[in-house]
């Protein structure tokens with residue numbers, strides 16, 4: 001039976017010292033010009049001290065037009081390099097491997113933040129107040145691909161071990177993958193394979209400019225009714241990604257225990273077919289060591305956690321004890337502050353129902 005303290009290997013040979021992954025968490029702690037703040041760096045370093053084998057940063061926008069949240073750090077310009085380098089250098093003092101999650105918000109990059117109308121694969125309704133996105137022209141799509149490639153280069157230059165391309169949760173890469181949000185009739189639209197062109201060209205472009213030791217991981221939401229992604233689409237996408245030589249896959253399940261109609265979980269369904277070909281990380285609602293073991297037993301190489309790592313920064317070291325059952329929400333602001341969340345991040349967590357004692 002696989003155990004949490006075992007190391008595992010990505011396809012390019014990158015060794016991850018254990019099976020605990022800190023999943024990306026937007027935390028709004030950085031500066032308006034996209035430079036990393038000491039608070040955001042400290043938050044991540046504390047989780048590296050806590051033993052996570054792999055740390056993924058918050059989603060970081062590759063173009064100014066792609067910013068999803070205030071206080072989000074960016075990777076769209078060389079002026080971000082000193083902060084990125086400082087983070088990567090400090091993470092290297094621990095055993096953790098480090099990835100930057102790079103993304104573009106697309107129709108989920110609010111005009112109130114970017115100062116421009118949101119853009120997407122097609123014209124898509126966003127909300128009454130935001131209206132609809134506009135459709136990117138073919139040359140704008142090419143430009144965005146170049147920005148992803150340049151962003152990955154910056155991450156390599158800064159000293160990170162890899163990037164996670166954020167293709168989950170309905171942001172721009174997912175908007176290209178989805179049949180509802182991508183109704184293009186140029187090279188970037190059409191059937192599932194054609195809708196994957198945007199993602200594949202990003203991967204191909206990154207491969208051309210980075211060293212083979214620099215890892216490329218992709219995060220996907222396996223099913224999304226909202227943007228039009230079925231499990232069958234995802235299987236086809238995963239096959240294309242394996243063919244393209246990505247180094248690991250991260251599936252975002254929100255609830256790893258939820259069963260599909262045939263009684264199998266998403267982790268089980270994807271791992272049973274693909275984990276011989278590619279390491280798979282699965283994330284969603286893991287809290288205890290027993291939960292984590294469940295995910296490994298379903299065939300995943302590693303287990304991603306987000307919320308539990310906020311009050312419990314040592315979760316990775318502690319979860320090697322099979323009886324570890326950390327305290328559950330709600331948490332006092334003091335508990336979260338003492339786990340190296342800044343007051344800005346605690347304020348953001350007040351919006352997550354039931355998480356902070358004086359929140360929603």
Ligand SMILES: Cc1cc2nc3c(=O)[nH]c(=O)nc-3n(C[C@H](O)[C@H](O)[C@H](O)COP(=O)(O)O)c2cc1C
Pocket residue numbers: 023024025026027057058059101166168169219252253254283284285286304305306307308352
């Ligand atoms: C505060 C917060 C911010 C998040 N930000 C991101 C993000 O930037 N990128 C991403 O892919 N997922 C993001 N997520 C989703 C998590 O990575 C994770 O998939 C989700 O919270 C389920 O895992 P959990 O039950 O362990 O929290 C965020 C979740 C939380 C709680």
